[in-house]
Amino acid sequence: MINLRDHHEKEIKWKNSTLRNVKNQGAKIAGFFALLFMLAVLVSIFGYILHGGASHITLRMFTTYGNTTTGGLLNAIIGTWLLVGMGLLFSVPSGVLGALYNVQSTSSTRIRSVTRLFTDILTSVPSIVIGLFGYLVLVIRFDMGFSLLAGGIALGIMMLPYVMRISEISMKNVPQEQVNNAYALGADRIQVASRIYLPQARAGIISGILLAIGIAAGETAQLLYTAGWNNALPSGFMKSQVAYLTYVVWYGINQPSSYAHELAFASALILIIMVTVLISISKFVGRKRV
């Protein structure tokens, strides 16, 4: 005799497992195609820029100044690094100190959650809005003009949340026991910061900084309103405009000149390589445990 109930249960099990298998397989296939699609997009961007840029890039572009339609890119390359460097000057001290404050403060968690909310919002503020702020407040109100200082601060505002959050996360990974132990050995707050948190979170902080550089180097919108353009290098921190690579891409592509297009492609290629290298280094540094 067949035990009906057993038989019935087996059937349900079989049905469930087939359904699950079909779902599993479906999800796998969908995931695979999504991945394929993403890779295709990535490869086509890289391929397009590489194809367009590599064939036009010349050594002269690295050695001469230019005005986006003629000449080279040296002023834009140096200008990009000057702006990023200025951004670092503003974002690294405040970001790292802010992270230290957040991990060390014994005060209410409310302050911490407010700063966290603030940094989260800051990461998602559109760069054009930061540009507008930079223009109205820095360029006009503080009378900096389109300049290294105004552009650097505008970039710094954008870099700050990355530096701060990644620093904070890596400081949180420092074992609390070691922190307590340092206090138990008579360390004060500053010594715990400088001898325990900073050395042990160093790799994480550096990877945060590199990521922020990578992101900042590719920004355009806030610089349009704060840095301007310069056919040479800026003569000072204020009231002297600065050239940068993304401007060449943004401006050159609209010009009725094939050399302007070549410059734009070359700039895009340089940017992509810079960002790729920086982000790869940041991943590598972040993974390395000291």
Place this chain on the structure above:
Amino acid sequence: MEISKLSVRAGQKTILDNVDINIYRNRVNTIVGPSGGGKSTFLKCLNRLAELDRNYRVTGEIFLEGKNVREYGEIELRRRVGMVFQRPNPFPMSVYDNVAFGLRLQGNVKKDEMDMMVSSSLQEAGLFDEVSDNLKRPASTLSGGQQQRLCIARALILRPAVLMLDEPTSSLDPVAKGKIEELMLELKERYTVVLVTHDIGQARKVSDYTSLLFNGKIVASGEGKDFLERTSDDTMKAFLGDLTA
């Protein structure tokens, strides 16, 4: 040290409740009791580490050599009252730098003076012979037991009056544990030792004065190694029974 009416509250919870206890000089003073009974918090009150956590409300008086611990600066107090934690947690530095850490915090110490202090602390912690061939090796290459003795050396370099050990052997194997127990008996010649443990066997081996801390209260205390056996206290007996069952 004299501790009177020490209470610690965290929110609504009472962690320590009116603890009165004396810590005797050059003795091993042991606090035994089940986990979660407030033993670690008790130690953290003696060096005011508990105050780092704002949730804790500490009341009562603690005197070190006749002076209220609140009259010492926190940092000065922590140099006088050393602490070794439950799990060995050397800093990610060399053996030498680990031991030198506490002294370096105080400012510049001459190299030869530092060398001398580091080796004498390692000797006192019974680790010197095992590591003297290379003090620059990373502390993480030592075994668990060696790491814990390194932590003891790190605390001893400050020449504290009191050395507190918070379940120092709970993560160690029996051999390493035995070494640290022997070490405690040597250390009490020069230091006042406060040992927190839930290991009754360890208390029997090393303790001169034993107190039982149960749910934040001292329910029994007495002198001598056999105090644990001759106690008539019911809570103590129940606790001992729990552990031997």
